[in-house]
Amino acid sequence: MTARPPPPPVHDVRGRGFARRAPLTDxxxxxxxxxxxxPARILPLAACSGLRLADAVAAVGDWPPADRAAVDGYGVAAADTLGAGSYNPVPLTAAVAVSAGDPLPPGCDAVIPYEAAQAVGPFIEAIDAVAPGSGVERRGAWTVAGSPLLPAGRRLRPGDLGLLAAAGHSAVPALxxxxxxxxxxxxxxxxxxxxxxxxxxxxxxxxxxxxxxxxxxxxxxxxxxxxxxxxxxxxxxxxxxxxxxxxxxxxxxxxxxxxxxxxxxxxxxxxxxxxxxxxxxxxxxxxxxxxxxxxxxxxxxxxxxxxxxxxxAGLPAALPHATVEAVTARKLVSEIGCLDLHRVRLDEDGRVEPVASPNWPGLAAAARADGFVLIGADSEGVPDGAAVIMYRFD
Known part of the structure; x- marks a missing residue:
């Protein structure tokens, strides 16, 4: 932050009142x-939830790092299941039991789910055919080494942290x-x-x-x-x-x-x-x-x-509330030259009505409200039936 000019003279309003109020935009x-x-810092993933990513992050390695099972079942060569059906079980001489996430066994190019196979004594039979790659998550299916993973400025969510860890990161640059x-x-x-x-x-x-x-x-x-x-x-x-x-x-x-x-x-x-x-x-x-x-x-x-x-925090400056388009059930009165925050309730017909005037004190009315409507300083109010944007408290 660089030096700035001296601030304006201070006007003590005690016992005098405000001669004027500055626009909210000022x-x-x-x-x-x-x-x-x-300044950005390199922080461990455990400390990054909800923080802003300072720089773009690329994958350190492929994810998954190898072909792996995407479902529980048996690793097989797909060609061994050709012609299999419920009326024509096909013996599988090289089936290997796998769980989702296990590396694909050597010689296998598919995973047949348990529902498409049956055990007959010590033997496994296919009762449905599978194609090569069926039930398999290929190496690098989600990301390959060096590929963009998350952009700069992203607010990190729990799932992002899991993705970063899977891609080989234990710490990232964050605000x-x-x-x-x-x-x-x-x-x-x-x-x-x-x-x-x-x-x-x-x-x-x-x-x-x-x-x-x-x-x-x-x-x-x-x-x-x-x-x-x-x-x-x-x-x-x-x-x-x-x-x-x-x-x-x-x-x-x-x-x-x-x-x-x-x-x-x-x-x-x-x-x-x-x-x-x-x-x-x-x-x-x-x-x-x-x-x-x-x-x-x-x-x-x-x-x-x-x-x-x-x-x-490096987050967008705009209000963080979800918005709802609605119409007023009755007039919202405002004051020229002053931006007003009206606490409002949303009825079953999608109309808003005030639960208190802007000058009414206390949090009880806010607790009864579903959100608020802002009326600009250039307006005397909003008539009934007018379209408004409601910012939801929740």
Missing amino acids: AWDWVDAWVAPP PAPRVRILIAGGPKAGAPEQLGAMLAALVGRDGGVVEAVEELPADLAALADAFARPGADLILSAGRTGTGPDDVAPPALAQAGSLDLHGIAMRPGGSAGLGLAGGLAGGVPVLLLPGEPMAALAAYELLAGRAVRHA
């Missing part, structure tokens, strides 16, 4: 510019999960610290981060500034004390620890969110300030902080 631009993944420090500022007044800590830790894990610590701190400017400046995290999320009250000390604490670049975002809920860098102007640790009210914190995470965590 906050996204800041995240895109200042949040980056940690390590970013270490995220979660600070709950202001004690119980911040809005149920246990709710915020549990919720934010789960969201960070969903988006590819690992929680370095969850700390509860008093509404104390110096204590917060110290927590922002302490090394050890790649990204810091601080929830609580971001508003206009006299003890809303998180924004000035971030300014003291480094820089407060934006405070006040034109979105509901979560409009008192902010962001900046801790530790100096030449590449400090990004800090996202979230409101302490739980629903506002959830919205600010989904619309802003989650983008930062995903960037830091």
